[in-house]
Amino acid sequence: MALSKKMVYSIIAIIVTVVVIIATVAWLIITYNGLVRENEKVDSQWAQVQNVYQRKIDLIPNLVSTVSAYQQFEASTLTNITLLRTQWMNANTTEDQVNVTNQLDSQLATIIVTYENYPDLQSITAVRDLIIELEGTENRITTERMRYNEYVQDFNAHMKSFPASFVAGWGDFEEREYYESPNAPPAP
Amino acid sequence: MKHILSPTLAIIVLVLSQGSAIADYPNLEYYVTDQVDVLTSSEEYEIEGICVDVYELTGAEVAVLIVNSTLPDGIDLFAVETFERNGLGQEGKDDGLLLLVSVEENAWRIEVGYGLEGILPDAKVGNIAATNLEPYLAVGDYYTGIYETTYALGVEIVDNYDGTPQESESPYPIPWIPLKTWQLALVIGAIFGLAVLTKGRIFLLWMLFSRNWGGGGKSWGGGRSGGGGAKGRW
Numbered sequence: 001m002a003l004s005k006k007m008v009y010s011i012i013a014i015i016v017t018v019v020v021i022i023a024t025v026a027w028l029i030i031t032y033n034g035l036v037r038e039n040e041k042v043d044s045q046w047a048q049v050q051n052v053y054q055r056k057i058d059l060i061p062n063l064v065s066t067v068s069a070y071q072q073f074e075a076s077t078l079t080n081i082t083l084l085r086t087q088w089m090n091a092n093t094t095e096d097q098v099n100v101t102n103q104l105d106s107q108l109a110t111i112i113v114t115y116e117n118y119p120d121l122q123s124i125t126a127v128r129d130l131i132i133e134l135e136g137t138e139n140r141i142t143t144e145r146m147r148y149n150e151y152v153q154d155f156n157a158h159m160k161s162f163p164a165s166f167v168a169g170w171g172d173f174e175e176r177e178y179y180e181s182p183n184a185p186p187a188p
Numbered sequence: 189m190k191h192i193l194s195p196t197l198a199i200i201v202l203v204l205s206q207g208s209a210i211a212d213y214p215n216l217e218y219y220v221t222d223q224v225d226v227l228t229s230s231e232e233y234e235i236e237g238i239c240v241d242v243y244e245l246t247g248a249e250v251a252v253l254i255v256n257s258t259l260p261d262g263i264d265l266f267a268v269e270t271f272e273r274n275g276l277g278q279e280g281k282d283d284g285l286l287l288l289v290s291v292e293e294n295a296w297r298i299e300v301g302y303g304l305e306g307i308l309p310d311a312k313v314g315n316i317a318a319t320n321l322e323p324y325l326a327v328g329d330y331y332t333g334i335y336e337t338t339y340a341l342g343v344e345i346v347d348n349y350d351g352t353p354q355e356s357e358s359p360y361p362i363p364w365i366p367l368k369t370w371q372l373a374l375v376i377g378a379i380f381g382l383a384v385l386t387k388g389r390i391f392l393l394w395m396l397f398s399r400n401w402g403g404g405g406k407s408w409g410g411g412r413s414g415g416g417g418a419k420g421r422w
Contacts, residue, residue: 048414052414052415125315128311128314128318129311129314129315130311132310132311132313132314132418133309133310133311135310135418135419136310136415136416136417136418139264139415139416139417139419140414140415140416141415142264142265142415143264143268143413143414143415144414144415146265146268
């Protein structure tokens with residue numbers, strides 16, 4: 001039985017439609033999963049940022065008890081730091097934590113400046129070790145925060161780009177927020 | 189056919205080399221990378237010997253990088269980015285370590301991979317550098333400072349890190365080409381033969397490969413660091 005020309009065309013049309021539908025569905029699934037994965041990466045990186053902050057908070061009692069033996073460090077700074085540590089631990093929301101952290105950072109910065117201004121402090125091993133640990137913690141925070149922002153950028157760019165933005169709309173994805181450092185230089 | 193081939197090849201070369209041209213941070217070709225030439229090649233070889241030992245005993249990848257300047261990034265960011273781009277340490281274990289010396293800034297930084305943070309806490313790294321690195325750098329003796337520091341860090345890793353011993357890539361005549369002598373001879377023969385047959389056009393292809401192999405002296409494991417370690421000035 002020979003197929004009529006019309007039938008051949010309709011079969012081709014059906015095949016093409018099916019292929020297009022399958023390709024679209026596959027694309028939707030891949031895009032959706034990609035967005036989910038990137039969103040998860042942002043979350044897990046935020047946990048990593050929290051992690052290194054916790055490390056800094058844990059360092060504070062030791063820092064305060066060690067450096068309070070030296071009069072070069074201002075007593076008021078040390079009191080503030082202890083106070084802010086308690087506030088941080090009692091903070092319930094991320095926003096509160098970030099606020100306290102920013103104040104804490106500026107207080108800790110004065111500790112490091114004091115240390116750098118007094119060479120005789122630098123010869124005391126206990127103080128030096130603590131300052132190295134503190135600097136290391138600061139640097140870890142900077143690093144993890146930078147990666148967090150990179151992941152946020154990846155996700156946001158993907159989410160807003162056409163045509164993935166449709167999937168993001170249907171999938172209820174929300175734009176993620178960058179974590180700006182208060183000490184960061186202004187954008188160019 | 190022949191007249192189509194050449195332009196096509198040229199386009200392929202262009203496209204591929206574009207892709208690999210994102211190199212703002214140094215490619216670490218082997219354990220010691222000295223961009224300032226403060227070390228002689230035999231001195232580099234001595235330091236590399238320590239790194240090879242550490243790698244063979246524990247699998248940890250220790251690299252040394254000497255640059256003129258880390259600006260505008262600053263030494264902290266420069267170290268983290270160079271570490272990550274090159275992927276020091278095995279992937280997942282993150283057992284890499286980078287000793288970075290910036291000559292113009294009089295600054296050093298030792299960047300410790302996540303996996304080595306436990307055995308090399310910041311204070312310990314700082315003290316190792318204060319004893320072994322800074323005094324020598326202060327008098328311009330880069331070799332002794334870097335050698336002693338690499339050695340001290342290497343001993344810490346070998347003594348305390350429970351890694352997986354690895355086979356070093358160096359048994360080959362050319363360390364960054366994983367071929368035994370007779371295989372190498374075969375390849376060189378083949379390249380020579382092709383060069384004669386294609387009247388030299390094969391070197392276009394060679395350009396393409398050397399682009400991609402340029403950074404592949406040692407194939408690093410793909411590890412990362414999280415900003416741990418210590419830094420200082422002299």
